[in-house]
Amino acid sequence: MLRPAYAAQPVASPGERARVLLAAGALHLVLLAALIGPLWLASRSAGVLPAPDAEAGSLAASPLAFLVIAPLLEELVFRGWLTGRVAALRFAACGFAALALMLAGVALVPDHGRALAWAGAGVALAGLVHWSLTREREHARTVPPAYIRHFGGIVWAQALLFGAIHLGNYADLASPLGLAVVLPQVLGGLLLAFIRTRAGLAAGMAYHAGYNALVLAGGYLLA
Template structure:
């Protein structure tokens, strides 16, 4: 989804400027307290790659701390660990987990955080397709008609809304949208665990944390930065499989 946005009704944050390494961590903490809707930044901005490195390291440090704590939690509760990687053939781990998943998940969960109507339209189309898959019987004329109409409407809406700026309500509700997206991103990953339930909810904290970091990176450094950071985190996650650990 394009980042070539017109300024929204919410006051935009100034473009990323060169900052000390740890200043990016402080900026992230401040952003969590008050997420602000803005025109997304870019990895081409001055100091962007330094900020990217700092935020990716912050993501990894947070994940390591959470994994240590949750390992103890699983021992106390007897909950099994994730089995998502066990369901993927080893030769497909890199193509699916490291390359495809970051692009797809960042597009679905954070590609529309800039608030452009055309991106929101596509998100609504994806939601409609998911509902059709869940509620309508496979192969029925109604399901085929709904899916066909949605697939036609998605590119048409993208074209017609291409020049529209983010609506004012998106900026007003952005803090809820930002945090809600990270929470939903975490909840979706409950499927990684063989025993999902209330007791397993703490196990998605690493994904919620990653969702917050990737969301901030998407807004400050662009969608490509979030995808790249996500791919790097997933690469670390699958590395033990290839190292025989």
């Protein structure tokens, strides 16, 4: 997890994929209990973590978003391209461009937020169509050597960006220490990258949905 290594293909058998998921899940639980959880709770008790800022009853706060939309879209945008193939990297460029348009509509020009959201959706759809039409071409299946060489840094970058994007779920930071609020997402980004490259994209989506289901259930029990 700390030094990600490139894997050309996920493991083949269902048993091997299950072992990948079990290993990732066990490590996830240990790190949450021994490291991330105590840091997060200490920061919360010190009053430096921002409060959640999801509007009650909105789509973003709904079980549909937690269990279906987020696992599908976030895994596609943040880790679907980790194979490093040219076609996948082109799709990633479209995905991040779409994300930038949507964020601009929320943070920079809210008066045009709906138009920018639709523009972002169009860019993402165009990228998906282009990927589906070109992914079997010989050139599109190649992996740039620079991608393999810098794979570890790429995985860390997507994990940090994955954490940063979740800051939008919270009120404005009162202190730089408030960044600790997204430590669980950064950890998840690293582990989900491992799952995606070793067990496949569908396994990553399933793990993401399962984790979100546990978080959602815990929130209901503590409410």
